Amino acid sequence: MIDLFSDTKSRPSEAMRRFMMRAEVGDEQKDEDPTVRTLCERVADMLGKESAVYLPSGTMCNEISLAVHCRPGEEVICDRSSHIIHYEAGGPAALSGVMIRTVDGHNGIFNAEQLGAAIRPESRYAPRSRLVCVEQTANLAGGRIWPLETIREVMTVARQAGLSGHLDGARLLNAVAATRVAARSYAEPFDSAWIDLTKGLGAPVGAVLAGSRDFIREAWRLKQMWGGAMRQAGIIAAAGVYALDHNVNRLVDDHDNAQRLARGLAQMDGIGLDPADVETNMVFFDVAGTGLTAAEIVAVARERGVLIGAFGPSTIRAVTHIDVSEADVDVALQVLGGIVEDAGRIGTKKLAAAHS
Known part of the structure; x- marks a missing residue:
């Protein structure tokens, strides 16, 4: 069977499996797993952030980020095709109590002018605009790449209005491979960003969320609360380390x-x-x-x-x-x-x- 349904169907290679078997492990909840620590340090450096946390899924990366950035009743602005709207089971509402305000972008990509029009003026009657979310690449738009200049322009408008920024980097490394723009450059304008280790990188489990030390401290609290903390997770984190070493350029x-x-x-x-x-x-x-x-x-x-x-x-x-x-x-x-x-x-x- 030739499986073109999704890159989520990718499987760990024999070499990746052997690497996983040799992984050093420890108690990940206690920050004692050396392989998890190595993976998080590498992704934090790749994305130009102070710290990072290993999570079971990209959906958890998004949902934790929304909960850290926003209070209940506040609003996230994103393109109408975004993953957080269509494929996270209503998580923004159920887990964080946040509103979603959609922008009708072109091929999943909106511009600074559209963002400016979507940001609500301060009013006790309206939700408070709090966060801008960008999905790189734009899945439902056909894997389209957000241009770096567009990201910078959008986030300049967001900063001027006092909004934070989150980069859904489920396929960020596909954008990097296609454009040769560094992942750090794409992530730099945002307060939080993550990469998926499954999909094209071929790991069986996991994603890594990066941000400031304070942001990751709060993210860890929610990871614990929502059941995402693990024990000897180095065995699966090793797949991510292997993927970063061998499967990015391909x-x-x-x-x-x-x-x-x-x-x-x-x-x-x-x-x-x-x-x-x-x-x-x-x-x-x-x-x-x-x-x-x-x-x-x-x-x-x-x-x-x-x-x-x-x-x-x-x-x-x-x-x-x-x-x-x-x-x-x-x-x-x-x-x-x-x-x-x-x-x-x-x-x-x-x-x-x-x-x-």
Whole structure:
């Protein structure tokens, strides 16, 4: 099975597993695990922050950050496509009691003028604007990269209004690989930032949140409160150390494979896609012209050995990652091309019915 559903499906390599087995461990809750400490120190340095904390997931990085930055009833400003809105189970409301104010950015990216218009004037009647959240890269926009200059302009407006900034860095290192802009440069304008160790880096568990020492002290308190503190966590943290040593530079391979996939899809009848829109490892394409729905194509592709995801009635997402080779991309193109051809040859209703 060629799994293009998400880069979250990436798996630890045999070399990573051997490295994990040799990890030094200690009580992570007591700050006694040397491997966790090494990982946190490396990520803090990478992002240019004073301190960092190892967390089980990127979602916990986001939710802890919102809770540290905001008080109940205050407001977070982000793009309407942001992960904190769509994929964190209502966590901002349930865990922190914060409001979300959305900005209708272009390809998941809003500008300084839009932010300025979204910031509420001080009023006892309105939520208080408190935090700006930027997602790098913008997932639902197709893995688009926030330009560094746009980030700086947005955060200048935020600072002038007294707002804090948080960088959701789930795929920050994909942006780094594509642009050669340092992670530290992307993170510098923000009060908090994190990187995911799973996804393209291939680790099985975890993310690292960075910020000032005071911020991380409060983050640790919430990590403990919400059940995220661990014991001999060095075994899984070692995967993150290995990933930073071996799997960062190879992210460009995923981008190359995504381009290969996009170019092949763009040549198929009924597929709507501009390869120029593919900036990192995500390929979103429209299948309305095939006569099949996204769900129907996903179902047929699964039966033929390729996993992809429907993101709407006619939109499909495919994501390249460490477990997807150039040869896998070629096979996936053959499968998807065959589905399109079969739809035209035997009819969409017969094809869909045969796989229902």
